[in-house]
Amino acid sequence: MTVAFITNPNHIHHFTTGHPESPERLEATLALLRECGLRDRLHELEPRDATDEELSWVHPPAFVDELQRICDAAPAMIDGDTYVQPGSYAAALTAAGSTVAATEAVLAGEIDSAFCALRPPGHHAGPSNAMGFCLLNNIAIAAQAARKRHGVERVAIIDIDVHHGNGTQDAFYDDGDLLYVSTHLFPFYPGTGPPTETGAGDGEGANVNITLPAYCGDAEYRAAFEQIVEPVVRRFRPELILVSCGFDAHFADPIANMALTNAGYGDLASRSLALADELCGGKIVFLLEGGYDLIAVPWGVRTVLEVLLGEKPTPDPLGTLRIGDPPEISELLAEMRTLHGLL
Numbered sequence: 001m002t003v004a005f006i007t008n009p010n011h012i013h014h015f016t017t018g019h020p021e022s023p024e025r026l027e028a029t030l031a032l033l034r035e036c037g038l039r040d041r042l043h044e045l046e047p048r049d050a051t052d053e054e055l056s057w058v059h060p061p062a063f064v065d066e067l068q069r070i071c072d073a074a075p076a077m078i079d080g081d082t083y084v085q086p087g088s089y090a091a092a093l094t095a096a097g098s099t100v101a102a103t104e105a106v107l108a109g110e111i112d113s114a115f116c117a118l119r120p121p122g123h124h125a126g127p128s129n130a131m132g133f134c135l136l137n138n139i140a141i142a143a144q145a146a147r148k149r150h151g152v153e154r155v156a157i158i159d160i161d162v163h164h165g166n167g168t169q170d171a172f173y174d175d176g177d178l179l180y181v182s183t184h185l186f187p188f189y190p191g192t193g194p195p196t197e198t199g200a201g202d203g204e205g206a207n208v209n210i211t212l213p214a215y216c217g218d219a220e221y222r223a224a225f226e227q228i229v230e231p232v233v234r235r236f237r238p239e240l241i242l243v244s245c246g247f248d249a250h251f252a253d254p255i256a257n258m259a260l261t262n263a264g265y266g267d268l269a270s271r272s273l274a275l276a277d278e279l280c281g282g283k284i285v286f287l288l289e290g291g292y293d294l295i296a297v298p299w300g301v302r303t304v305l306e307v308l309l310g311e312k313p314t315p316d317p318l319g320t321l322r323i324g325d326p327p328e329i330s331e332l333l334a335e336m337r338t339l340h341g342l343l
């Protein structure tokens with residue numbers, strides 16, 4: 001089992017004081033992987049920048065030029081949440097290119113699967129707008145590279161970040177060969193992603209939003225996977241699965257109110273891997289999106305890597321915290337199953 005790992009050292013130049021999307025998220029992750037010796041057992045891929053052509057598959061050149069101009073003139077705020085520094089453009093370019101590199105290595109059969117520990121994250125970045133801590137949409141660019149350059153027709157993106165990946169949805173909303181399926185806290189930032197946003201035109205039915213109330217934990221996410229994510233991905237028959245893996249649905253996350261544990265993340269990772277094994281020869285790439293607790297994120301990455309290596313995840317120091325009774329979501333899931341013809 002060859003599992004690849006890729007990170008972008010230039011991420012450290014994308015920072016601002018007191019912001020949750022900090023270089024420490026990735027540095028703490030790299031430190032834990034070093035400490036437990038896991039990184040030595042991974043196939044390290046070389047980071048690289050995205051090319052203009054790769055960016056153009058998702059972002060119009062005018063947007064990319066403007067983003068570069070804003071970063072060159074930084075420090076600046078693109079919106080109330082999204083900062084840039086002079087090094088931010090280079091970091092974003094390497095995050096996007098490295099996601100493509102990992103995806104291409106999986107498609108070439110050089111490796112079985114990959115984890116991309118990169119920042120800035122990407123799933124809120126739409127074709128022509130940077131927002132929500134995201135500058136370029138890394139996963140959308142990688143999905144396009146698979147299709148434009150490697151003859152892959154159908155790609156499924158599973159987004160388990162606590163937020164709706166509005167940028168990814170926008171990039172593929174009328175595209176029937178790209179399945180976007182997201183579990184997210186709703187209503188919550190960025191306000192998009194109700195179940196009724198199911199795609200348009202050729203993409204009708206290929207956009208699946210699973211809205212969850214606050215404090216859903218391992219059992220509720222497992223039910224959402226069993227009842228909706230797994231059947232829609234099976235029905236779609238992807239040739240490649242990409243996972244927008246945000247760890248901000250963990251109960252310890254400081255900016256959201258979900259109740260997943262690290263073991264729950266391990267379960268979602270194994271379920272995603274099982275889908276890839278069943279449907280697309282195991283071809284799967286996980287990409288770090290959000291997640292802001294400096295223990296939950298490193299342990300989450302470690303857990304996903306252990307799952308990809310076929311190992312039992314090491315118990316994490318945060319364990320389980322239950323705050324009252326979990327929400328009842330069976331009716332909600334039944335409505336979404338009906339909406340997507342899964343009965």
Ligand SMILES: [Zn+2]
Pocket residue numbers: 161162163246248289290291
């Ligand atoms: Zn998030």
